[in-house]
Amino acid sequence: HKNVCGQKQAGRVWNKYLVDKLTKRVGFVQSKVDECVFYKGNVMYVLYTDDSILAGPDEKEIETIIEEMRQAELDLTVEGNLEDFLGVHIERHADGSIELTQPHLIDSIIKDMGFRENTKGKPTPAPSTILLQRDEQGDSHDEVWEYRSILGKLNFLEKSTRPELAYSVHQCARFCSDPKASHSAAVRHIVRYLIDTRDKGLILCPDEHSFICYADADFSGNWNRETAHFNSMTAKSRGAYIVMYAGCPVVWASKLQTEIALSSTESEYNCLSEAAREVIGLMGLMTEVKEKMCDETVTIPTIKCTMFEDNEGAIALAKYPKIRPRTKHINSKMHWFRSLVGKTLFIEGIDTLDQLADIGTKPLAEDLFKKL
Numbered sequence: 489h490k491n492v493c494g495q496k497q498a499g500r501v502w503n504k505y506l507v508d509k510l511t512k513r514v515g516f517v518q519s520k521v522d523e524c525v526f527y528k529g530n531v532m533y534v535l536y537t538d539d540s541i542l543a544g545p546d547e548k549e550i551e552t553i554i555e556e557m558r559q560a561e562l563d564l565t566v567e568g569n570l571e572d573f574l575g576v577h578i579e580r581h582a583d584g585s586i587e588l589t590q591p592h593l594i595d596s597i598i599k600d601m602g603f604r605e606n607t608k609g610k611p612t613p614a615p616s617t618i619l620l621q622r623d624e625q626g627d628s629h630d631e632v633w634e635y636r637s638i639l640g641k642l643n644f645l646e647k648s649t650r651p652e653l654a655y656s657v658h659q660c661a662r663f664c665s666d667p668k669a670s671h672s673a674a675v676r677h678i679v680r681y682l683i684d685t686r687d688k689g690l691i692l693c694p695d696e697h698s699f700i701c702y703a704d705a706d707f708s709g710n711w712n713r714e715t716a717h718f719n720s721m722t723a724k725s726r727g728a729y730i731v732m733y734a735g736c737p738v739v740w741a742s743k744l745q746t747e748i749a750l751s752s753t754e755s756e757y758n759c760l761s762e763a764a765r766e767v768i769g770l771m772g773l774m775t776e777v778k779e780k781m782c783d784e785t786v787t788i789p790t791i792k793c794t795m796f797e798d799n800e801g802a803i804a805l806a807k808y809p810k811i812r813p814r815t816k817h818i819n820s821k822m823h824w825f826r827s828l829v830g831k832t833l834f835i836e837g838i839d840t841l842d843q844l845a846d847i848g849t850k851p852l853a854e855d856l857f858k859k860l
Contacts (some may be wrong), residue, residue, distance in 0.1 A: 491505070498763075502537075502538070503548075503741065506535070506562075507523075508555075509557075509560045509561070509562055510526055510533070510560075511526075513559075513561075513709070514528070514553065514556050514557055514560050515528055515556070515557075515709045516528045517780070518523070519522070519773070519776060520767075521769065521772045521773045521776050521783075522625060522660075522783070524536065527777075527780040527781065528553060529544075529549060530544050530545055530546060530549060530781055531543065531544035531550055531553055532544065532781065533553075533580030534776070535668065536574060539572060539573065539574060541573065542839070543555070545797055548720045555567060559641075561573050561759045563614065563738070567681045573604075574648070575590055575592070575593055575644070575648070576588050576589070576590055576648050576649060576805060577589050577591070577592075578691075580626065582836070583693075583728040584691040584693070584694065584804055585691055585692060585693045585694075586691075586694075587690070587691050587692075588648070588690040588691075588692070589649060589687060589688070589690075590645055590648060590649050590650075590689065591686050591687055593641060593644070594682050594686045595646055596641065597638060597641050597642065597645070597679055597682065598679060598682065598683060598686075600633050600634075600637065600641075601633050601675075601676065601679050602632060602633060602639060603679065603680070603683065607680065607683060608680065608683075608686075609680050609681060609682075609683040609684030609777050610677055610680040610681040610683075610684070611681070611684075611854045611857075611858075612679040612681060612847075612851070612852070612854055612857045613653050613655075613656040613657075613673065613677065613678045613820075614655065614656035614677060614678070614681075614855075615654065615851060616851045616852055616853045617708055617851075618674075618826065618833050618851070619709070619712075619851070620659045620660065620662075620663070620670065620671060620674055621670075621710070621712055621715065621720075621722070622663070622668075622715070622719065623668040623669075623670045623671070624668075624672050626668040626669055627668060627669040628666075628667070628669065629667035629668060629669060629671065629672045629809030630669065630672075631672055632859065635664060635667045635671070635672065635675065636664050637658070637857055638675055638679075639660055639661045639664055639675070640685065642657045642661075642675075643657060644680060645657075646833065649686075649689040649690050650689065651690075651694070651730065651737060651740040651847075651848070652847055652857070652860075653678065653740035654728065654740060654845060654847075654848045655726070655728070655742045655847065655848045655849065655850065655851065656677075656678050656851065657675070657678065658742050658743060659672050659674065660675050660678065662744075671775065689723055690736075690737065692736040693735060693736065693787075693802065694734040694736055695735040696734070697732075697733075697734055697735050698733070698734075698791060698792055698793065699731065699732070699733055699767060699770065699771060699774075699791065699792065699793035699794070700731075700732045700735075700794050700795075700796070701729060701730070701731045701732070701734075701763050701764075701766075701767050701793055701794070701796065702729060702732075702795075702796045702843060702844040702845040703727070703728075703729040703756070703759045703760050703762075703763040703795060703796070703797055703845055703848050704728055704729070704754040704757045704797075704798060704837070704846050704848070704857060705726065705727040705728070705745070705749075705752070705758065705759040705799075705849060706725060706726045706727075706755075706849035706850045707725045707749060707752035707755045707756075708722070708723055708724070708725055708755075708849055709725060709726050709753070709849065710722050710724065710726070711723060711746075713724070717773055720748065721744070724744045724745055724747075724748055724749075725745050725748075725749045725755035725758070726742065726743070726744050726745070726848075726849050726850070727741075727743065727744075727745050727755065727758060727759030727762055727849070728741065728742040728743075728759070728845045728846070728847070728848025728849045729741055729759060729762065729763035729766070729845050730813035730844050730845050730848070731766055731767055731770060733770065733774070738770070739766055739770065740848065741766075741848070742848035742849065744780075745758050745759070747761075747836040751801070752799060752801070753799060753802050753805060756797060756798075756799035756801070756802035757799075757801075757802040757805050757806065757822055758822055759791035759845075760795060760797060760802055760806060760822075760825070760835070761822040761824070761825060764795070764825040764828070764833060765825075767793045767795070767833070768825075768828070768832075768833075771791040773792060774791050775790075775791045778791075785816065790832065791819045791832070792832050792833075792834065793832065793833055793834070794834045794836055795833060795834065795835050795838070796837075796838040796843065797835055797838065798837065798839065798840045799839065800837065800847075803835050803836075803837055806825075806826060806829050806835045807829055807830070807835055838853060841856070841859075846860060847860040
């Protein structure tokens with residue numbers, strides 16, 4: 489009879505209520521690719537729970553839609569031009585670039601950790617000589633700060649504006665259920681890196697390019713001779729990818745692969761497959777945006793993506809379908825995107841030193857970390 493905040497179904501009930509208002513009363517058309525995107529005329533509406541963005545070329549058209557939403561009995565708070573959204577500060581520069589930062593969240597993390605003002609920073613978020621393991625024989629986490637709470641904030645920071653933290657944060661997040669002193673030290677290292685980079689974030693400089701994707705993997709990068717016989721996680725490879733649109737990073741990830749790869753080629757190919765799933769969804773969304781918001785007389789261009797990979801075996805596996813003795817076990821899970829290669833997906837080689845996704849696969853030395 490009544491939706492109550494906190495119930496298990498509350499979020500779904502609220503979303504259904506809002507979507508019904510937007511589509512039936514206001515006249516929005518819901519996206520078939522992303523259900524949190526709506527179109528009306530030249531205006532796009534983007535929804536995140538109950539925070540939302542209206543974007544369009546004509547401010548009067550946006551104001552008209554706001555009034556229509558109020559007439560549909562939606563209680564709105566209009567904040568004006570976009571300056572802050574979901575804790576991200578958005579600053580537009582005169583040269584057309586957009587800067588995204590989260591200094592308040594970083595300050596909150598530093599405060600929770602109890603660091604003093606004179607605490608020295610670190611040049612990278614993780615030392616290049618240490619690989620985190622379960623450390624079952626190590627001392628337990630014994631700090632005044634809450635491990636899970638800090639990792640939750642670091643995760644949100646990394647996913648919003650700091651892709652260079654992806655590897656180090658995810659490595660620490662793997663041990664939230666039973667953190668040890670070595671994991672606590674790794675978290676402290678990340679936060680000390682943030683002390684010197686508090687005001688840093690993403691600077692987006694849009695250009696005319698379409699989609700570009702960098703995909704990379706570290707084959708069995710966590711392998712440990714001492715624990716390999718009872719811990720299969722040490723055999724898993726870590727994959728990372730960065731998807732860019734108009735020259736700007738929009739999606740990135742660093743995570744352990746779900747299955748154990750038998751070669752570096754397989755681990756890299758698996759990462760290509762994971763990245764392609766993300767890319768194809770984004771390409772579908774951009775195709776829909778152009779169809780919904782462009783003039784009907786304009787020919788809708790085909791959206792394409794170039795994927796950069798630094799492993800020749802993975803490139804050959806994607807481009808030239810044939811059965812090879814060492815890769816014949818790879819079937820539908822990873823081969824699904826080969827039918828798109830050469831049509832909407834183009835795989836190109838790249839030097840490892842220029843592979844941007846390498847920053848998400850392993851802890852790097854300071855020089856290479858700063859370069860990427």
